[in-house]
Amino acid sequence: MQNRSNRNVQAFALASLVTLIPAFSIAQENAVEYIATSLSPTVTMIKGRGGNIAVSAGEDGVFIIDDQMQPLTDQLLASIRQVSDQPIRFVINTHYHADHVGGNETIGKGGAVIIAHDNIRVRMSRDEFSNFMGNTTPAWPKDSLPVVTFNDQVTLHLNGEPVSVTHVPHGHTDGDSIVHFPASNVLHMGDIYFNGLYPYIDLDGGGSVQGMIAAVELGMSMADAETQVIPGHGPLSNLEGLNAYHAFLVAARDNVQALIDRGMTLEQAVAANPTAEWDEALGKIWITPEQLVIFIYNSLTGVDHFTALESQETTTE
Numbered sequence: 075m076q077n078r079s080n081r082n083v084q085a086f087a088l089a090s091l092v093t094l095i096p097a098f099s100i101a102q103e104n105a106v107e108y109i110a111t112s113l114s115p116t117v118t119m120i121k122g123r124g125g126n127i128a129v130s131a132g133e134d135g136v137f138i139i140d141d142q143m144q145p146l147t148d149q150l151l152a153s154i155r156q157v158s159d160q161p162i163r164f165v166i167n168t169h170y171h172a173d174h175v176g177g178n179e180t181i182g183k184g185g186a187v188i189i190a191h192d193n194i195r196v197r198m199s200r201d202e203f204s205n206f207m208g209n210t211t212p213a214w215p216k217d218s219l220p221v222v223t224f225n226d227q228v229t230l231h232l233n234g235e236p237v238s239v240t241h242v243p244h245g246h247t248d249g250d251s252i253v254h255f256p257a258s259n260v261l262h263m264g265d266i267y268f269n270g271l272y273p274y275i276d277l278d279g280g281g282s283v284q285g286m287i288a289a290v291e292l293g294m295s296m297a298d299a300e301t302q303v304i305p306g307h308g309p310l311s312n313l314e315g316l317n318a319y320h321a322f323l324v325a326a327r328d329n330v331q332a333l334i335d336r337g338m339t340l341e342q343a344v345a346a347n348p349t350a351e352w353d354e355a356l357g358k359i360w361i362t363p364e365q366l367v368i369f370i371y372n373s374l375t376g377v378d379h380f381t382a383l384e385s386q387e388t389t390t391e
């Protein structure tokens with residue numbers, strides 16, 4: 075916490091730098107390729123830049139799970155129109171990160187109702203500082219905010235199936251949901267599931283490795299051998315992939331817990347390299363081995379990362 079104001083200054087400086095290079099940003103935006111994969115007669119997965127999206131399109135119209143990053147919304151909408159030219163009726167946000175809620179404002183103004191867990195609206199309504207990112211995401215404009223919020227579960231009875239959106243506490247954040255399309259046999263895990271890379275556990279946002287493991291277990295209980303599993307990031311997966319991810323998370327947690335039990339400090343635990351067996355396959359894409367150990371160690375020691383939201387949440391659940 076002592077570093078907070080310094081980090082804010084650094085983050086502000088970094089943000090200023092970013093605004094100096096718009097040409098680079100535009101080039102990046104232009105480069106986005108959207109890949110749509112049909113998973114059932116109604117459900118399509120869209121990969122672009124940011125979190126993976128699910129689109130349900132059928133007799134009752136269109137709704138989507140997550141809407142990626144704000145500057146790319148027009149491109150995303152064009153890719154959704156390739157699936158269906160019907161208007162988007164609902165958006166479900168799996169959590170509050172900007173690469174999952176960025177399209178809310180434009181799509182909401184277009185007439186869609188944004189649905190999300192209570193804590194997503196709370197976090198989007200205020201400036202959010204991230205120790206991990208070293209920056210502050212400013213409060214989102216009112217039109218970006220979810221207008222229907224829930225504290226446990228909500229079900230959308232659309233396009234021939236009861237689509238359940240279930241809150242999983244303190245996983246990747248404190249506002250994650252996983253979305254189950256039972257007839258399509260599709261599961262959208264949000265950022266509970268990073269497929270093919272180490273997961274980001276947003277401790278500042280109320281996440282923990284314990285909650286992430288519990289959420290993966292809930293997802294596993296909803297899946298069978300035929301289920302198509304959409305991760306928040308990475309390629310389409312299935313129950314086998316989810317099982318393997320679970321085994322990795324549990325083993326990594328156990329390895330770090332063993333070091334804590336031996337009295338190691340965070341620095342000593344990082345130096346002991348308890349994730350060595352997965353580093354080559356999973357630790358070279360985004361989250362580094364050191365960062366993963368910090369997430370797990372801090373989750374297990376339980377200090378200094380859950381915000382006041384936690385006490386709010388326990389009163390609503």
Ligand SMILES: [Zn+2]
Nearest residue numbers: 169171246265
């Ligand atoms: Zn995320």
